[in-house]
Amino acid sequence: MFTEYGELSTELYELTKPVGFEIDGDIPFYLEQAKETTGLVLEAGVGTGRMLIPFLKAGVKMDGVDLSPFMLDRCRENLEKEKLVTDLFLQDLQQLDIPKKYDIIMMPTGSFALLPTREIMLNSLESFKKHLLPGGKIIIDLLLPRDFKKGESTTSVFSLTENSGIVFNSTSLEIDWEKQRTTELHRYEKWIDGKLTQTELSNFILSWYGIEEFTLVLEKLGFVNIQHIWDYNKETDKHDTLTFIAETEK
Ligand SMILES: C[S@@+](CC[C@H](N)C(=O)[O-])C[C@H]1O[C@@H](n2cnc3c(N)ncnc32)[C@H](O)[C@@H]1O
Incomplete structure (x- = not known):
């Protein structure tokens, strides 16, 4: 019934968050981190290459991995447009097997x-740890469900061409405090010349973790020098984006 990161979700992602589009200052923050190494960087869940492409242009040696063939196809097209070449892997992060x-x-x-x-x-x-060099780093953003309101439903219309577009509806279904996750139903509809030509439904789950909890998880997995940063170090007390940085033993 559900399709995650499917064709329409990819098309809408590309339209609303094209290559180089910044979300709350994520690109400058991550770029600064990536430039600290002359070695290889991997973006887990690379999507359409929104971040990968500006990073490659800035001279970062970077690969991408994603489990969505639609996202990776779009990423390949975006790389070709910019005449950039790098390794993209179609794999699930749970069982990474990259040489x-x-x-x-x-x-x-x-x-x-x-x-x-x-x-x-x-x-x-665990997969990330196996694919890091000694002293290698993970940099991961966590989300907190601050704005979740059960039952809230929003609909937006996005034009693709003069006679086609995507209607996107998001309905907030459930917040599960025990499992620490929210569920939204995402419905995508593609309309061409007044006709509904394609639909896609996503059972959109977002999980969250507390600061102490995630620190303990990383410690248990053997990560060291664990730190967390709010809002990409910007001078604000919004506390919207929580980034964890941790290293493997040298
Ligand atoms: C919100 S998009 C972000 C894309 C890109 N990182 C960006 O910032 O624009 C999340 C991506 O993570 C990928 N993803 C989700 N779960 C995954 C998994 N278990 N293994 C690999 N990729 C996954 C999805 O296919 C999707 O392309």
Whole structure:
């Protein structure tokens, strides 16, 4: 019934968050972090290349991994447009098997929250650890469900061409305090010449973790020098974006 990161979700992502589009200052923050190494960086959940492409242009040696063939196809097209080449892997983060080791594995903005269960989250962190060099870093953003309101429903219309567009509806279904996750129903409709041509439904789950809790998880997995940063170090007390940085033993 549900499709996650499907064709319409990819098309809308590309339209609303094109290559180089910044979300709350994520690109400058991550770029500064990535430039601290001359080694290899991996973006986990690379999507359409919104961040990957500006990073490659800035001289960062970076690969991408994603489990959505639609997202990766769009990423490939975006790379070709810019005449850029790098390695993209179609893999689930839970079972990464990449024949390389990285200095940094980063998962910016909402992507880590998309890992829908604690088991998948733990498996993914284990996978990251296996693919990091000694002293390598993870940089991960966490989301907190501050704005979730059960029953809230919003509809937005996005034009693609003069006679086509996507209607997107998001309905907030449930907040599960025990499992620490929110569920929204996302419905995508593609309309061409007044006719509904395609629909897609996503069971959109976002998971959250507390600061102490996530620190303990990282410690248990053997990460060291664990620190957290609010709002990409900007001078604000909004406390919207929580970034964790941790290293593997040298
Ligand atoms: C919100 S998009 C972000 C894309 C990109 N990182 C950006 O910031 O623009 C999240 C991406 O994570 C990918 N993703 C989610 N769960 C994944 C998993 N278990 N393994 C690999 N990729 C995953 C999705 O397919 C999607 O492309």
